[in-house]
Amino acid sequence: MFVEDIKNDFYNVLLGNRVLLIVHYDVDAVCACKILQDLFKCDNISYTLVPVGGISELKTAYEENNEEIKYVVLVNCGGTIDLVDILQPEEDVVFFVLDSHKPTDICNVYSDGQVRLVYKDDEENIPNFDDIFRDDDEEEEENDDELQGADRLEAVVERRRARKAWEERRHTLMFNYTQFSYYGKPSACVALELAVRVSRCSAAVLWCGAVGCTAHAALYLRPPARCLLDAEPLQRCLAHSTSAHVVVAKDAWLPLYRWWSVEGALRHAAGLAPRLRLHNSSGATRLRQLLADMGFPLQQARQSYRSMDVELRRGLLGALEAAAPKHKLSAPTRPAFLLQRPHAHPLAALDTVYACMALIEHDTIPRAEGFQRALAALEVCGENEALKLGVTSARRSLEAVARLAQGVLSSRGLLLAGPFNYFIVQEGTTESTSVRGPLWLGEAARWVASATGGSRPLLASSPLANGQCLLLGVPPRYDQEPRNLFGAAFEQAAQKSGASVILDYVDTSVIVLPTSQRTQFLDALTALLA
Template sequence: MQEERWHRQGCLAGKGLALSPGFYPVSVKKKFLVNGITRGKMFVKKFKEDFYDVIQGNRCLLLVNFDIDAICACKILQHLFKNDNMLYTVVPVQGISNVVQSYQDNCNDVKYVVMINCGGIIDIVGHLEPPEDMTFFVIDSHRPLDLCNIYSESQIRILHSQGSGEDIPEYDEVFRDSSEDESDEDSDGESRQAKRRRLNEEDMLRKRERREWEEKRDTILFNYSQYSHYGKSSAVLMFEMAWRMSKDSLDMVWWAIVGSTEQAILNKVEPQVSVLEAGNLQGQVSRLSHRQGVDAERQQQSAVKIIYDKDLQLALYRHWTVESSLRHSMTTAVALRLWSIRGEQRLRELLAEMGLPLAQSKQRFSSMDLNLRLEFREMVEKLAAKYHVEDIIGASFTLQFGYKFKYCASDLVYAMLALLESSGKDRSPHHCFLDAMDCLSRMKKDTLERGIEKAKVMLASVFKTAQGILEMKKVMNAGSFLYVIIPEGTVDGRLFAHPHTLLMLAQFVLRAYVGSSKRKGAAAAPLVASANYEQEEETCLLVGIPPICEDQPRSLFGKAFEQAAKNINAALDADYFDTTIIRLKTQDRSNFFDALATLLT
């Protein structure tokens, strides 16, 4: 199966490339030729009537991507399914080939397949070749969506948020009647004299119009698909459906909050979108708390309570030491330049000026003096402007259950990420997926605590590796982009063979580099990070991220990666649902970076 996934890429353009008639391969062009059928966008707007009521009472197959938002969305659906006594099968999937195999293994006696964050960007019918009576419901935050899914007759139905603002091409702009092609093909058997008679002025005009339409179509497709980005959280979409069905709860809104928080932490959506979404979710929390008779002044400790309040954007600080949290949170580490000796001095100065004894800062936050704990946020706020760490002042959601269960949404995101990406010889990816899902259960506190401990190791490894890269000046400038290669043989090297961890490292390194660089235009440079993936197969993992100056986190690396690989005739494994994440033969990496630099110049 591994060998089947390595393939030669088709001709796809990247930034600054001129469009050509060969912009899309023949196999792709044929997808946009139909037999005179006009179709509308297959978006499901009425989630209850056109999705939930349709599948209710039937056994469903849930294919769920390995990301936090997908897991949270799945958890909400599971809760609804259990309440309605529905039969379902949950299968975690890590890539496109995994989707194909999982579908083939589990499609018997199933008429409805729900794909969460894993089906929107691929031609589902083309990849899975399902029977005509099989229906797929797609809940996917990846963008852009595949046009064959959008304009499916009825087999593919996409759950889509209202007013998403996506510029989706019209059907007639990208699909055309194939009867003309068939007539041209039939003419191959004609005699030369008959062909000459057909080449009259009308035929020439028709062919010219078709060429012009194809060129325009290629331009439209390129403009639509050139950037990879993310849409609304799938977990939030599922919560909104539960709300409209009057089946929502505080647990469900909490899962939606965690899914939305993952998008914010990993910079999948612009900050203002995260703020607006948090405001909407706060309104839902207030409504549900009031409905369930939750009173802040008379709260029973056995009940669930979600609080939205001003908080410090410091990673895991309630479960770590203050010093470690300040050191390993990207915002403070970059602002104070903690990878340098001068940065260490500034951290000591900050702690001293806060009036926080060094001994206290090295203790677990929960073990600190009570007065210091209560005053900690105010201490930081007073000095935030002086030390240029204003960004750590914000607001967050906190879940409280009983006396000891108190976690903010980002705690769960970091814990789930750490568990999700801790697969190895002693732990399969499937078990890691279940561990991450267990973090959402209030009854599985031990799993959540284990995830938090792993998250500490993960964040410390990200900082330590970034520190080494910056100290050794390993961020290379390729002109149109930056790149960094994680050294082989490091203790933490295996950790970065996972996409999310490598993504976090790339974002840390880019922000630190831009913050400390004197080079003009550094903020406008995207970055590619690479780490060894499989030592035996001699493959490496690559992740591309957009420049930090971009208001919208859209990346052009998906198309650029494909074109660069084609230009050097390199085998590329683009199996991930995020097209900015790929695998490559390690021996091709150097030539690949050269080709990418030429392409983006």
């Protein structure tokens, strides 16, 4: 069931109770978690926080922490699975689900109150209850007892015909409802709305909402028009002050350029660099020509942004916009969220997104610790060592993504399999440790897809431990319509191929399978989608 009043039917219910807070490993979930933590702290709500990476971890987290817990809040996990069936909770346990992954499981939608969905997205075309659930066998059998002979036989035949027609209609409705996986409104934006309702909308809360909203735009989880609509309520809450505050301003859509050089940011921007075809032998020449058209001397463009000539820094946005059409670069600047702090450089929400990604999927820090550091990176006051670590790690990860994508494109590592393209990250390469998780592997996949025109779906695979590999799918034209068909296709291909596929990720377009069975699985997927 859906919560009608986010304040009274969700937050006020938690007051005075201990809460189990289960949060997924992604940037939007980290931001929403940070907002909820601030609210819980203000109202002395005690809670246990457990980050999870998939359905099995979700089940383990609940089983290990459910003693004396009556209220469970799930952020970006749990919405797409039948929670009651999988977790088998006591009848008095209530689950509040704040999940941007769609479509929502139909059993959660029509739960009698044990599962309560905090937000209903306008995009969800949820089938009607009577079209999905039916319980009329006993009543029909009683009616049959009143009939005799041929009339009774005719009634039975008619009932079976109606039942079959209903089942076929139900199958069609459920197929249409579940065939695509996609993302709804960022959970951080919903958590921000809650903070506004309870009158606790601080700069820290606004910043978390801004980063969560930017994450969906930067990772192409929502169509561009939807991203603008998601950001609009957030912009209404912004207010200037002498202390830390969030503003909306036109900014270059380049990753970490304030922490890097202009050339370095252009070279590693997944949204712009593929258009420059840096994987070709003439790619470096095109990049130098772009900088020349911008009026940026190579010596200036290669040094730290903060050490550049002041006039060049001030003219960066105008120079980018003027040079972009000649090089067919789309939207090099756009309205963006910035954190303004006294006596400090502006901090871009886009940079914080990449920093959090790098901390969550750090190559040496355990995920649980990386999650805590990502929470710390969202702090708005004081020296933020976690953010600095995240930025340093993000630069290394972006460099690895660029090397991987350019290597795939230049060495003919992009393979054609009928209805889709795919590439495989080889085990033992320097890039394999940086892109072993879905966040950075997805970034590399989108880079390759963009460089090849983006009109075909694409699969990317990276090695994991114990002879397994990660496989994820990117839909065609992901930058305009990111609805993903691969989730349903993976499930059907797993059944047809007989491969030992692990369908554990919250995002169904990401799976794990034995490396030895990858070819077998891809053959089945090719036959299915052909």
